[in-house]
Amino acid sequence: MTLVKFNPEKKNSSLLPGFNDIFESVLGDTFFNDRRLSTVPAVNISESNEEYHIELAAPGLRKEDFKVSVERDMLSISTEQRTENNTEGKIYNRREYSYSAFTRSFTLPESANVEQIQAAYTDGVLKLNIPKKEEAKAIARQIEIQ
Template identity: 60%
Template structure:
């Protein structure tokens, strides 16, 4: 009798119990029709902190600054986009046409040390940059300590 080690995480899928089944599911779920609709479409975000500010950077290429809506409610900063694109060409000889409709909402809980009144945002080169100032008591203070 020969023992064969079974590894479910093996990258070689043809060694499974039913070799053709995995290939069928891979071809279905790796199809662009399903993968485009199953993926969550929210922009990647960088969050950083400097001496005086918190910084948010959202990668959202292909949008205009008018597409964004920023709102602040109870220490929660929400960034939302609702965009509908329609190609209104007069040519009606197309075999496939898809309307494009993109929307997302990203919410960020602001720390207590954030100053809500001085929030500024700009959109340039596909990146929405949001700068949130810190309150005076939260700013990092450094001083030189003398060694005796």
């Protein structure tokens, strides 16, 4: 008979407590942790009276690496980047290829003017300005109280 240590203080204990410990030790390895990290860049979305602003953090890329497209009311930003190093004559203990790709899609509101979208990539940030249609712009005026 095999005895398995049981730690009742663990929050994720189940009928087989040792079973979880095995998976935590294997999946907690740095090799697997690196693979589980999301490769989707962070995005900030803001709005002004005149337009919508999207800022996508993607350092290390070139503006030629991006593909920005609009189909109906869906804005898609994607990229695919491969880095191949010539490493003849080297012996590796561990080698990780540098290959990254992502696609981010956003549903545009009806008030967005898709014909006049502007994009610029500077300092590792892709900035998109999406103007609003004239009828959607907030009109501010002072109302006189009588």
